[in-house]
Amino acid sequence: MSDLHWMTVEAAARAIAAKELSPVDLTKALLDRIERLDPKLNAFIRVDGDAAMAAALAAETEAQSGRLRGPLHGVPVGIKDIINVAGLPTTCHSKVMADNMATADAVCVERLRGAGAIVLGKLSTHEFAIGGPSFDLPWPPARNPWNTNHHPGGSSSGSGSGVAAGLFPMALGTDTGGSVRNPASCCGIVGLKPTYGLVSRRGVFPLSFTLDHVGPMTRTVADNALMLEVIAGHDPLDPGSAAAAQGHYGAALDRGIRGLRVGFVRHFHEIDTPAHPEVTAALEHVARNLQIEGAEVRNITLPTLGEFGAVNRVILQSEAWSIHGPWLSERPGDYGKLGRQRLMAGAFMSAGDYMLASRRRLQMIAEVEAALREVDVLLCASSMDPACRIDQPAEVERTYPRQARTPFNVTGHPALAMMAGLSVGGLPVSVQFVGRYFDEATVFQVARAWERVAGTDKKHPAII
Amino acid sequence: MAHISATDGRPARLVLTSVGLEETYPVDKETIEVLARRSGLARALADFPEDVMVAAKQAADVAQKIKRPADPTAEPWPPMKAGTTL
Numbered sequence A: 001m002s003d004l005h006w007m008t009v010e011a012a013a014r015a016i017a018a019k020e021l022s023p024v025d026l027t028k029a030l031l032d033r034i035e036r037l038d039p040k041l042n043a044f045i046r047v048d049g050d051a052a053m054a055a056a057l058a059a060e061t062e063a064q065s066g067r068l069r070g071p072l073h074g075v076p077v078g079i080k081d082i083i084n085v086a087g088l089p090t091t092c093h094s095k096v097m098a099d100n101m102a103t104a105d106a107v108c109v110e111r112l113r114g115a116g117a118i119v120l121g122k123l124s125t126h127e128f129a130i131g132g133p134s135f136d137l138p139w140p141p142a143r144n145p146w147n148t149n150h151h152p153g154g155s156s157s158g159s160g161s162g163v164a165a166g167l168f169p170m171a172l173g174t175d176t177g178g179s180v181r182n183p184a185s186c187c188g189i190v191g192l193k194p195t196y197g198l199v200s201r202r203g204v205f206p207l208s209f210t211l212d213h214v215g216p217m218t219r220t221v222a223d224n225a226l227m228l229e230v231i232a233g234h235d236p237l238d239p240g241s242a243a244a245a246q247g248h249y250g251a252a253l254d255r256g257i258r259g260l261r262v263g264f265v266r267h268f269h270e271i272d273t274p275a276h277p278e279v280t281a282a283l284e285h286v287a288r289n290l291q292i293e294g295a296e297v298r299n300i301t302l303p304t305l306g307e308f309g310a311v312n313r314v315i316l317q318s319e320a321w322s323i324h325g326p327w328l329s330e331r332p333g334d335y336g337k338l339g340r341q342r343l344m345a346g347a348f349m350s351a352g353d354y355m356l357a358s359r360r361r362l363q364m365i366a367e368v369e370a371a372l373r374e375v376d377v378l379l380c381a382s383s384m385d386p387a388c389r390i391d392q393p394a395e396v397e398r399t400y401p402r403q404a405r406t407p408f409n410v411t412g413h414p415a416l417a418m419m420a421g422l423s424v425g426g427l428p429v430s431v432q433f434v435g436r437y438f439d440e441a442t443v444f445q446v447a448r449a450w451e452r453v454a455g456t457d458k459k460h461p462a463i464i
Numbered sequence B: 001m002a003h004i005s006a007t008d009g010r011p012a013r014l015v016l017t018s019v020g021l022e023e024t025y026p027v028d029k030e031t032i033e034v035l036a037r038r039s040g041l042a043r044a045l046a047d048f049p050e051d052v053m054v055a056a057k058q059a060a061d062v063a064q065k066i067k068r069p070a071d072p073t074a075e076p077w078p079p080m081k082a083g084t085t086l
Helices: A009-017 A024-040 A049-064 A108-116 A157-164 A182-188 A221-231 A265-274 A277-292 A305-330 A337-348 A351-374 A393-397 A407-411 A439-456 B021-038 B042-047 B049-060
Strands: A044-047 A078-081 A119-124 A172-175 A189-195 A211-218 A261-264 A296-299 A377-380 A415-422 A427-434
Touching: A009 A024, A009 A049, A009 A221, A024 A044, A024 A049, A024 A078, A024 A119, A024 A157, A049 A119, A078 A157, A108 A119, A108 A172, A108 A221, A119 A157, A119 A261, A157 A172, A157 A182, A157 A211, A172 A221, A182 A189, A182 A415, A182 A427, A189 A221, A189 A439, A221 A439, A261 A277, A261 A351, A261 A393, A265 A277, A265 A296, A265 A305, A265 A377, A277 A296, A277 A377, A277 A415, A277 A427, A277 A439, A305 A337, A305 A351, A305 B042, A305 B049, A337 B021, A337 B049, A351 A377, A351 A407, A377 A439, A377 B042, A393 B049, A407 A415, A415 A439, A427 A439, B021 B042, B021 B049
Parallel strands: A078 A119, A078 A172, A261 A296, A261 A377
Antiparallel strands: A044 A119, A172 A211, A189 A211, A189 A415, A377 A427, A415 A427
16 A cells, blocks of 8 residues: 555545554554654654554554454544643643653543554644744744745644644644644644534643633544544533533535535635735635535624734733743743743733633624524635745744634634645645534535535645 | 833823833833732843843733723623533
């Protein structure tokens, strides 16, 4: 079997279940690829090769005897390094946590392993999942496989880079202000921020309690739905966990979208934060194609990106300060410059600021809910630009906030980012689909329709 | 944001507003230092003074961009919930 590294999760799991593919061969092929490519990509903070091979051998033995743990049996996965994996340090890509050994798996990792997935190792992030690509941390920043001179987005940067480069077919990321969807956008893969509370955060180092989400990152929409089915579900020990029933998220994938109502939030990228012309053109192309596929596309107006961003920032930095304040007091030098600057900002937010943002948040939720009573799904920009060069901090600083992801951390609605096309420079540009609470299935349905039309699942970077 | 009296006899003024930080830097710098020390950032202030200023600047005007609810009784999110499950 050739090109094992581009196999989808679905295809690999199916082949393993049919005894046509050995989990050992698959894991070995990916570890070889990691050894060859990761020095250019820095997707990993730590590769756990021996443990992965041992798990692959066990999975092979089980598969041969017809015992499958679940729908991901024998399929490798990468884990963002703010998520606990038992026996490995959770460093949060920071000197502050360099020796922080995890004694138990996070719930999302436990569920992946329970479904048969094989953990390959821990992946790069922005320090504590905030800031941007930094060169003053204990590990280098991940790079974009479409062009390694460019950043891969973040903060789940290793997850995005590694999935896109074929180092693993799926990864876990986290998303507080867009950190699953930014790397998905920059690297041309599929990244979902599920409904708030759908996936347990227990065992994940927090950035902002009321904005944090754990989400799946894959190369195809179907794989994303499959991964979500495994990691979603109520956790009574996570105070933010929702009691909603677990859904069959891939149920509507190939139903098409005839008759679905799509609300195009044009003002995000046309007025609030004018997008790069190639992004604007790509979004119009997506909308036109959804219409051709039978959807009704109409314009929708929401609060401005500027106000959504302000609400997100006040809440995020205030809550993050409550976590990091003691360390920033005692050992500010152990943080990188970007993380230190971002995390100290919460010291200067007032209780009044936080309450103002929290009260406005409830109104914003009502406004997005009202929009989603008129339409089934929202279509809008994710990143307003293709990824810029990683070695130009001023350009990173300018372009990182040019995005439309934070609104849905504020409101908690499910939001998926994926490739909308490629720029003239050969870098991915992106689109975002947003759904009603716990209606990830419809988000996947629309995303799959676009994927089928555009063939985005077949587009891979030329990195070999 | 906080009101504070300047120490040189000038009247009290509102600090950390959307007015450019650079314009009011001398007084604001003092205020930032007071707030930083109150928040336990004395060491950061000594070792990374520029980072403290950048952090304060990030926080300075962000709340001004948020519409104040017209209804004074508007509730925040998340709402208070009793018990151990949602």
